[in-house]
Amino acid sequence: MLVLTMLVKIIHLLNSKQRLTCLFTALYFALATTSYAAQETQLTAITHANSPIVKDNFEWQVMLDLSLVSTPQILADVKQTETIDYVHLGILLDISYKGFFLQSNSRRSSTIIGSGEIGYQLSVQNDWELDLIIKTYIDGFDPKEIIRDQKQQIPQLEGLYERGFTEGIALRYSQFFDNSIAYVDLAAALTDKNKQGDYTSGIIIDSFYSYLIPYRNWDIYLGAGLTYYDKSLVDYYFGISADEVSNARALHDAKSAFRAQLEVYVQYPLYKSWSFNASLTQTFYSNSIKHSPLVDENKLTQLMVGVLYVF
Amino acid sequence: MYSNVKISRYLLIMPIFLISPVKAEDSPTLPSNISFSVQPQQCVTLRQGRNCYATLTIQWQKLTEQALCLHQINTKQANSQKELFCWPKGNKGETSVSFESSDNLTYQLRTLEDKKLIAETEMVVSWVHKSTTRKRRWRLF
Numbered sequence: 001m002l003v004l005t006m007l008v009k010i011i012h013l014l015n016s017k018q019r020l021t022c023l024f025t026a027l028y029f030a031l032a033t034t035s036y037a038a039q040e041t042q043l044t045a046i047t048h049a050n051s052p053i054v055k056d057n058f059e060w061q062v063m064l065d066l067s068l069v070s071t072p073q074i075l076a077d078v079k080q081t082e083t084i085d086y087v088h089l090g091i092l093l094d095i096s097y098k099g100f101f102l103q104s105n106s107r108r109s110s111t112i113i114g115s116g117e118i119g120y121q122l123s124v125q126n127d128w129e130l131d132l133i134i135k136t137y138i139d140g141f142d143p144k145e146i147i148r149d150q151k152q153q154i155p156q157l158e159g160l161y162e163r164g165f166t167e168g169i170a171l172r173y174s175q176f177f178d179n180s181i182a183y184v185d186l187a188a189a190l191t192d193k194n195k196q197g198d199y200t201s202g203i204i205i206d207s208f209y210s211y212l213i214p215y216r217n218w219d220i221y222l223g224a225g226l227t228y229y230d231k232s233l234v235d236y237y238f239g240i241s242a243d244e245v246s247n248a249r250a251l252h253d254a255k256s257a258f259r260a261q262l263e264v265y266v267q268y269p270l271y272k273s274w275s276f277n278a279s280l281t282q283t284f285y286s287n288s289i290k291h292s293p294l295v296d297e298n299k300l301t302q303l304m305v306g307v308l309y310v311f
Numbered sequence: 312m313y314s315n316v317k318i319s320r321y322l323l324i325m326p327i328f329l330i331s332p333v334k335a336e337d338s339p340t341l342p343s344n345i346s347f348s349v350q351p352q353q354c355v356t357l358r359q360g361r362n363c364y365a366t367l368t369i370q371w372q373k374l375t376e377q378a379l380c381l382h383q384i385n386t387k388q389a390n391s392q393k394e395l396f397c398w399p400k401g402n403k404g405e406t407s408v409s410f411e412s413s414d415n416l417t418y419q420l421r422t423l424e425d426k427k428l429i430a431e432t433e434m435v436v437s438w439v440h441k442s443t444t445r446k447r448r449w450r451l452f
Contacts, residue, residue, distance in 0.1 A: 061441070
C-alpha cells in the first residue's frame with residue numbers, strides 16, 4: 001500500500017496530458033518489447049485450455065455524449081441554476097492494447113458526468129480479472145466559484161478553502177457472471193494540496209455490482225454500489241478546520257463515511273451509431289457526512305437522459 | 312387487409328427500388344409488375360452479433376391475381392428457408408412478421424404452386440457498437 005501511495009503522489013504531480021503521455025509511453029514500450037511475447041501468449045492460449053485468457057488486443061471506441069442531467073449537490077443550498085448546468089456534452093474514449101487500457105464506463109451515469117480510468121490488466125482469467133487502476137475517485141469543489149454561480153448567498157461556503165480532487169491508484173478485482181459483474185477497488189487515494197500545501201491520503205474501498213437484463217433491443221442495467229471513505233479524506237472535504245470556523249460553520253472533525261448507490265441504466269438503439277440512454281441513481285451518504293455543516297441532505301437522486309453517438 | 316391504401320395501377324407497374332435482383336439461377340426473369348415492401352427496412356441492435364427485434368409490415372401488390380407465399384431466408388445459414396405465410400389468390404396482400412435475428416434476412420414472395428420466385432427484399436441488421444474481443448468489459452463497462 002505504501003508503494004501505491006507513493007505512485008499516487010507521483011501521478012498527482014502530473015496533469016492529465018502528462019498522464020496520457022505516460023500511458024502511451026508505457027504502451028510504446030510494451031509494443032517495442034513484446035512482439036515475441038504476443039506470439040507466445042497466443043500459443044499458450046491454444047495449447048492450455050485452462051491458461052489465462054490473452055490480455056486485450058488493440059481495440060478502440062470513441063463516443064460522443066449529449067445528455068440532460070439533473071444532479072442535486074451534496075453541498076448545502078447548491079443548486080443547478082442555469083439551463084446550461086443541465087446539459088452535458090462529452091467525449092468518451094475506450095482504448096486498449098496488450099493489457100493497458102483507458103476506459104470510460106459508458107454504462108453508468110457517473111461516467112456520463114465524467115470519469116475515466118487508466119489501467120493495466122494484471123491477470124485475466126475466465127471468471128475474474130485483476131487490474132491496476134488510476135482514476136479520480138472524488139471531485140473537488142471551489143467555494144468561490146460555486147458562490148459566483150449561485151443566485152443566492154451560501155454562508156456555509158463563504159471563506160471556505162478550496163477542496164481539490166482526489167485521485168487514487170487501486171487494485172481492482174472483478175468477478176464475472178453470466179449477465180453480471182461485481183468489482184471491488186482497493187485504492188490508495190491522495191487529495192490535492194490543502195491551503196498549507198499538504199496532501200491528505202487515505203483508503204477508499206469502492207465496490208459495485210451490475211446486472212444486465214437484455215429485453216428485446218433494450219439493455220437494462222441494475223446496479224448497486226457501496227463505497228468506504230477513510231476518515232482523513234472525509235475530513236478533507238467535509239471537516240471544518242479552526243481557521244475556517246464562522247457563524248455559519250462550527251468546528252467539525254469528520255469521521256470515515258460510506259456511500260451506497262442504487263442505479264437503473266437503460267440503453268436503446270435509435271439508429272446505426274446512435275443510442276438513447278437514461279438513468280436514475282439514488283445515492284445515500286452516511287450520517288458522518290450529513291453531520292458536516294457543509295451538508296444538509298445525504299440522499300440524492302440523479303436523473304439523466306441523453307443520446308450517445310459511436311464513431 | 313390492405314383496404315385503406317389505394318394505389319393506382321400505374322404506380323404498380325413502376326419499378327420499385329425495394330425489389331432487388333435475384334440470383335440468376337433462381338429466377339432469371341423476375342416479373343416487374345409487382346410491388347413488394349418490408350417496413351422497416353433496417354433493424355438496429357446495440358451490439359454487433361446480438362439478436363435484433365422488430366415487427367415488420369410486409370405488403371405486396373400485383374397487376375394479375377396469384378396465390379403467393381412469403382418465405383424468410385438466412386443466407387448465412389444453409390437450408391434456413393422458412394415459409395411464413397401464404398395468401399389465397401389475389402392481387403395484394405399484407406401481413407406482420409416478428410423479426411428476431413442477428414443476421415440480415417431475405418424475404419421472398421414465391422408462387423404457392425411451383426414456388427417460383429416473384430420478388431425479394433432484404434431486412435438489414437445494423438448496430439451501434441462493434442463486436443469486440445473485450446466483450447465482458449465493454450458489455451458491462
